[in-house]
Amino acid sequence: MTTDDEIMEATFAALCKHGYADLTMQSIADEFEKSKSLLHYHYDSKEDLIVSFMEHLLENFLEEFDEDSDAEPMDQLLRMTEIVVEGDDSEGPDDVHMALLGLRAQAPYDEALRAQQVRNDCHIRELIADIVRDGIEQGQFRDDVDPERFAAAFRSAIEGAQSHDVILGADAPTETALAGIEEYLLRGLLADGETLEGRTA
Amino acid sequence: MTTDDEIMEATFAALCKHGYADLTMQSIADEFEKSKSLLHYHYDSKEDLIVSFMEHLLENFLEEFDEDSDAEPMDQLLRMTEIVVEGDDSEGPDDVHMALLGLRAQAPYDEALRAQQVRNDCHIRELIADIVRDGIEQGQFRDDVDPERFAAAFRSAIEGAQSHDVILGADAPTETALAGIEEYLLRGLLADGETLEGRTA
Numbered sequence: 001m002t003t004d005d006e007i008m009e010a011t012f013a014a015l016c017k018h019g020y021a022d023l024t025m026q027s028i029a030d031e032f033e034k035s036k037s038l039l040h041y042h043y044d045s046k047e048d049l050i051v052s053f054m055e056h057l058l059e060n061f062l063e064e065f066d067e068d069s070d071a072e073p074m075d076q077l078l079r080m081t082e083i084v085v086e087g088d089d090s091e092g093p094d095d096v097h098m099a100l101l102g103l104r105a106q107a108p109y110d111e112a113l114r115a116q117q118v119r120n121d122c123h124i125r126e127l128i129a130d131i132v133r134d135g136i137e138q139g140q141f142r143d144d145v146d147p148e149r150f151a152a153a154f155r156s157a158i159e160g161a162q163s164h165d166v167i168l169g170a171d172a173p174t175e176t177a178l179a180g181i182e183e184y185l186l187r188g189l190l191a192d193g194e195t196l197e198g199r200t201a
Numbered sequence: 202m203t204t205d206d207e208i209m210e211a212t213f214a215a216l217c218k219h220g221y222a223d224l225t226m227q228s229i230a231d232e233f234e235k236s237k238s239l240l241h242y243h244y245d246s247k248e249d250l251i252v253s254f255m256e257h258l259l260e261n262f263l264e265e266f267d268e269d270s271d272a273e274p275m276d277q278l279l280r281m282t283e284i285v286v287e288g289d290d291s292e293g294p295d296d297v298h299m300a301l302l303g304l305r306a307q308a309p310y311d312e313a314l315r316a317q318q319v320r321n322d323c324h325i326r327e328l329i330a331d332i333v334r335d336g337i338e339q340g341q342f343r344d345d346v347d348p349e350r351f352a353a354a355f356r357s358a359i360e361g362a363q364s365h366d367v368i369l370g371a372d373a374p375t376e377t378a379l380a381g382i383e384e385y386l387l388r389g390l391l392a393d394g395e396t397l398e399g400r401t402a
Contacts, residue, residue: 019310021222098309105306107368108299109220118372121365125374146384152374153358153381160361161353164322167308171319173326173353180354183347188389 007032007042008056011049015099020050020106047112054103054116057096058123065127073135074186074196077154080128081181084158085165085174093166101166125151132189141189150189157181208233208243209257212250216300221251221307248313255304255317258297259324266328274336275387275397278355281329282382285359286366286375294367302367326352333390342390351390358382 001009010031018027025046029036043049065083069076087094107114128151135141161177187196202210211232219228226247230237244250266284270277288295308315329352336342362378388397 019222021220093309101306101309104364104368105302108294108302108370114368114370118369121369121372121374146381149377149381150385151381152362152378153385156361156365156378156382157354157358157386158361160357160359160364163305163361163364164357167305167315168319168322169309169315171322173322176350177353177357180347180350180352181357184351184354184389185358185386188385 003034003038004042004052006034007039007049008053010039011053012096012099015053015102016095020102023050025049047110050103051112051116054113054120057100058120060096061124062127073131073138073140074189074194076131077128077186077189078182078196080131081158081178081186085161085178085181087162093169097162097166101163121155125155128154135189140191140194142191145189154181154185157185204235204239205243205253207235208240208250209254211240212254213297213300216254216303217296221303224251226250248311251304252313252317255314255321258301259321261297262325263328274332274339274341275390275395277332278329278387278390279383279397282359282379282387286362286379286382288363294370298363298367302364322356326356329355336390341392341395343392346390355382355386358386 007028010028010033013031014023014027017031018024023046025036025039025043028046028049029039032039043052061083065076065080071079087097103113104117107117125148129147132141132145132147132150136143136145136147157177158181161174161181164177165172165174182196190196208229211229211234214232215224215228218232219225224247226237226240226244229247229250230240233240244253262284266277266281272280288298304314305318308318326349330348333342333346333348333351337344337346337348358378359382362375362382365378366373366375383397391397
């Protein structure tokens with residue numbers, strides 16, 4: 001593991017324990033095996049560090065998602081739905097999603113954090129729009145779909161369902177939301193004769 | 202205004218200033234015209250108060266939404282989309298939505314707050330499912346739509362778009378998300394020959 005990876009792990013551990021509001025460079029140093037001066041050598045402040053941490057979360061997400069980039073466009077969107085809504089642990093809220101919820105809530109009060117969230121959001125929406133474009137080109141999706149509009153609605157739906165999963169905990173209607181997103185948002189993309197399972201009807 | 206309404210106003214003002222993490226009975230008392238002992242007479246703790254405040258937000262939402270309860274089912278869903286995503290002020294994030302985002306982020310750490318959010322969420326999802334049932338009965342919506350599944354997906358989408366509006370601020374793709382929800386989620390409800398504008402094609 002590189003020093004930077006270790007710093008990201010320490011930041012994540014500190015964030016899970018303290019939340020962003022109570023996060024300090026000291027609480028991150030407490031989770032870091034190496035010296036505090038090394039931490040300060042890499043990052044000037046908690047704000048710098050958290051911006052890098054948000055970039056790191058985006059990279060991790062893209063890496064996890066990209067494992068299956070040769071899949072059909074619809075399968076890619078179904079996979080993204082699962083990763084975003086349920087995360088690693090379908091048994092309950094994912095730790096990364098808990099941390100993300102806290103960081104999102106702080107964005108309106110912290111310009112650096114907001115700006116990084118804007119970059120992450122744009123990147124993911126563009127990724128979705130590109131998948132939709134591929135689906136249209138390959139004739140699997142309807143050619144009158146607007147990729148940007150669809151991407152904004154789909155991203156709202158999967159992130160809203162992710163937030164509900166974390167906020168409402170055991171009472172979250174996650175399975176119902178997943179089924180609804182599949183049935184009422186993704187199915188509408190399909191060109192005549194195509195099915196959600198990727199087989200021609 | 203009743204004393205309770207004044208307490209709710211004071212809670213909202215204190216929440217906007219301090220956020221939930223730094224909210225105290227004293228900070229609420231500071232916004233309350235009447236005596237601090239009157240506040241304590243009505244509420245034992247900040248936790249009690251915030252649960253009532255969440256109920257109050259739900260009631261306000263239902264009251265605002267109900268103004269137009271004789272409208273066609275599709276018009277009701279379009280109206281809910283606008284109220285939830287944009288709120289009072291389409292020029293920027295709504296103060297109530299800012300407060301809600303902070304309260305949501307605290308729910309995983311505060312059982313009373315989580316339980317009230319579960320109640321609010323169930324109530325709103327049932328309201329959506331009832332509107333969908335009306336639309337099916339009136340022949341405007343497809344009769345193979347599952348009202349609960351649709352409600353969970355639709356609620357995720359509108360609340361996700363609301364969160365983005367607050368989190369990403371001026372860079373939020375709110376107009377695009379609204380157009381996408383209308384086009385790719387609501388339009389799919391329509392029975393053959395029906396249009397989003399409520400006129401038969």
